[in-house]
Amino acid sequence: MVVLNFTLTPEAASKIHDLLVCLGKFNDTVAIEARRERFTFTALHPAKSAYAAVTLHGKEFFTNYECVPSHGGPDGRFTCSMYTKALLSVFxxxxxxPLGRDGAIDRCEVSVQERENETQCRFIVKMVCNQGVIKTYKLTYEAVDVMHALFDRSLAKNRWSMHSGAMKEYIEYFGTKTEKLDISAGEDGRCVFKSYTEKIMNGKDILKHPLVTAVAVNTTDFDDFSVQAGLHIVINVKDFKAIVVHADTLKTSLKALYSQPIRPLQFSYGCDGLLCEFTLATSGDYAAAPPTPTPAPQALSSRNTSRAPSTVVEREETRSFRSDMPPPAQPASRRDGSGRLRNPGSRQASSVAQAPPVHHNSESLFVAEDEDETWAPLDYEKEETLGWDASANHDASAFPTFKDSGNMSRTSTSDSNQVFEPTQRVSQIKGLW
Amino acid sequence: MRFKASIQNVSTFTRLTASLNSLGRLAWVKLTEEQVCFTIIPDQGTQVWAVLAIDSIFETITVQSAADNVINLEVPLALLHRALKSALHATSAQIRLTKKDNVPVLALTIVMAASANTHRAFDAPFDDFGGGSRETMVTHEIAVRVLSPEAVAHLHEPATREPDVYINLPSLMQLKSISDRFTKLALADTKPSTASTASRTRLEVAANMHGCLKLSIKSDAMSMSSTWTGLTNPELDPGHISGGAESIAGLPSTRMKQLGSADGRSDEGWSSVRIDGLDWGKVMSVGRLGGRVIACFCHEHALILYVYLSNNNGDDESVLTYYISSYSA
Incomplete structure (x- = not known):
């Protein structure tokens, strides 16, 4: 039985609101991972093109924080997922x-009720308002595994940081219907943020083409700017807007870290015990990128140079069953990332359905995972391909993480002949038995 | 083909695009070094023919083309408007015609004073590093279509007969709020009738040569009307009339002066048109330009609005002409 109780100041509770609004732009469900020291919200874009994690530090962010996971000792964790909208209706x-007007609270108390002998497991939020009014919300949650995108900072030689307020002014210039954002460092001491749409239209349709907006910023206006000249990296403008708008609510500096196109990019910012990290898939002309002075990861050599679409399937949970965990962990109520009911009898179909449709996944960050791979022979040479959360405890199950390392590109077709390469050491998953 | 201009009056240009955009999505823009013409010809509704003096929006302009240094473009107004809006606080704004991936684009380049400085607490106040060019440059690219001279040759401003009544309109803000209210009430009248929305929102606008303007709407359930009195009927300039002072006497408006009264009570002397209230609301959007508006009534035929924009010298060199045709019933 997990113990999870924490108390929030009104400021902290409103920060939870802000971060949920931001995470809601990535997925309609938000995953929660509570550890002894910290509490993390994560959201993974259904197309697996973006991963967002907001970590709240137990001592700094909360007035009071207590988390004792039911198992796993010091590294244990409690994970679940909820609808972002449900949480937003509470937060x-x-x-x-400060003026104590309608809606203001005095403090917010959250606890999780998870009992072996009860069917009701609830995430309970008590809003203690002024004048002694207490609003109690009981939310249902779903036990899921939480995945983390790993980002190798040592390879990300390109970095910049800028105050979110300035960045917010720049995104306001962007046209409304644009899709992509090209961030490039010119040789003239300027960094260009260009929002555009990748659509080629002819004739009269030209006039329906969305606005292309380029904002050229002096690199001296950045707090810190160290990017290879001539490097272009492309991300989704929507993701960028969501991140900047949220960073601006905290009035902090936004940091970007990346290596090269088609490799992930990470935005991070935070203050007062709140740390946000967004790992985004990138695109761009990889071949046109200037040669990197950093040694390319070994995995790159095996990447298909023509960048044929390599569909990567990633499943949100590897466990189909947790013997030591009472409800609510059962698949019948379980929905996959897109909110459809998962049919327990059709794993194959649903995992295929989860594969991003017609999305050129050469851009995708995330590599495939399948329950089959637990049984497949281990290939030690591929040891580096998947990053496992080393701190996770393995008695409940493997805690999956994912990481872009380049050489997992392979084509998965919708037929049942998928072959997944083994990616995990047997020694690491001994906890399953 | 070359077009390059620096914009000196971003707010006028922005308001102009906003007003035009309410009537049509695309504008035919005719550029010369003497004037800029914006023309909106929607499939139905009001046509706008605007002729602007260069200095009402541009500071310097270069127009060069093989076709007598005239450039005709088809421009999506919403995008131009959005781009201009972001230039409202710019230190400078330039627009030019260029090509991107073989698509002609209007590139609007605006320079903003570096606002990033305000977010950096420890910035040296006299930081002239890099020649003091601490500015942010924003470039908007709007895909446009270049129209050949032949493509626009058949487009002509509508020809109308001599107006029966011409009158200076009252404040468009006032006129708009009253006509919008009429239209709203007409739409709220949900009595099941065979009349379509368009015929329900039909406004009748009438004026006489004695400074009266009347706005009315009728439906099965109601009849409303507002009358303005004490407006002015501008004097015609004999110099602008072919035939001079003698022919003024023969104009229909001269005859209309004999009819009606200044209190608006008389049934005589009115020249009226029936227009669509929804369309009228879009026309009234030109009020944001703050120009002087003269309405010319051709009885049961058309209403023509001339919106004069004063430039710095106080001359009415820029004029937007709205052609609103009258519904027969």
Whole structure:
């Protein structure tokens, strides 16, 4: 039985609102991972093109934080997922209002009720308002595995940081219907953020083409700027906007770290015990990128140079069953990332359905995972291909993480002949038996 | 083909595009070094023919083309408007015609004073590093279509007969709020009738040569009307009339002066048109330009609005002409 109780100040509760609004732009469900020291919200874009994690430090962010996971000792964790909208209806805007107007709270107390002998497991939020009014919300949650995208900072030689307020002014210039954002460092001491749409239209349709907006910023206006000249990296403008708008609510500096196109990019920012990390898939002309002075990861050599679409399937959970965990962990109520009911009898079909449709996944960060691979022979040479959360405890199950390392590109077709390469050491998953 | 201009009056240009955009998505823009013409010809509704003096929006302009230094473009107004809006606080704004991937684009380049400085607490106040060019440059590219002279040759401004009544309109803000209210009430009248929305929102606008303007709407359930009095009927300039002072006497408006009264109570002397209230609301959007508006009534035929924009010298060199045709019933 997990013990998870924490108390929030009104300021902290309104920060939870802000971060949920931001995570809601990536997925309609948000995953929660509570550890002894910290509490993390994560959201993974259904197309697996973006991963967002907001970590709240137990001592700094909360007035009071207590988490004792039911198993796993010091590294144990409690994980679940909830609808972002459900949480947002509890963590409304204007929870923090110095004037104490409507909606303002005095404090917020959260606890998780998970009992072996009860069918009801609830995430309970108590909003203690002024004048002694207490609003109690009981939310249902779903036990899921939480995946983390690993990002290798040592390879990300390109970095910049800038105050989110300035960045927010720049995104306001962007046209409304644009899709992509090209971030490039010119040789003239300027960094260009260009929002555009990748659509080639002819004739009269030209006039329906969305606005292309390029914002050229002096690199001296950055707090810190160290990017290879001439490097272009492309991300989704929507993701970028969501991140900048959220960073601006915290009035912090936004940091970007990346290596080269088609390799992940990470934005991070945070203050007062709150740390946000967004790992985004990137695209761009890899071949046109100037040669990197950093040694390319070994995995790159095996990447298909023509960048044929390599569909990568990634499943949100590897466990189909947790013997030591009472409800609510059962698949019948389980929905996959897109919110469809998962049919327990059709794993294959549903995992295929989860594969991003017609999305050129050469851009995708995330590599495949399948329950079959647990049984497949281990290939030690591929040891580096998947990053496993080393700190996770393995008695409940393997805690999956994923990482872009380049050489997992392979084509998965919708037929049942998928072959997945083994990626995990047997020694690491001994906890399953 | 070359077009390059620096914009000196971003707010006028922005308001102009906003007003035009309410009537049509695309504008035919005719550029010369003497004037800029914006023309909106929607499939139905009001046509706008705007002729602007260069200095009302541009500071310097270069127009060069093989076709007598005239460039005709088809421009999506919403994008131009959005781009201009972001230039409102710019230190400078330039627009030019260029090509991108073989697509002609209007590139609007705006320079903003580096706002990033305000976010950096420890910035040296006299930081002239890099020649003091601490500015942010924003470039908007709007895909446009270049129209050949033949493609626009058949487009002509509508010809109308001599107006019966011409009158200076009252404040468009006032006029718009009243006509919008009429239209709203007409739409709220949900009595099941065979009349379509368009015929329900039909406004009748009438004026006489004695400074009266009347706006009315009728439906099965109601009849409303507002009358303005004490407006002015501008004097015609004999110099602008072919035939001079003698022919003024023969104009229909001169005859209309004999009819009606200044209190608007008389049934005589009115020249009226029936227009669509929804369309009228879009026309009224030109009020944001703050120009002087003269309405010319051709009885049961058309309403023509001339919106004069004053430039720095106080001359009315820029004029937007709205052609609104009258519904027969």
């Amino acid at each position: 409304k805007g204007r929870l923090f209002d």
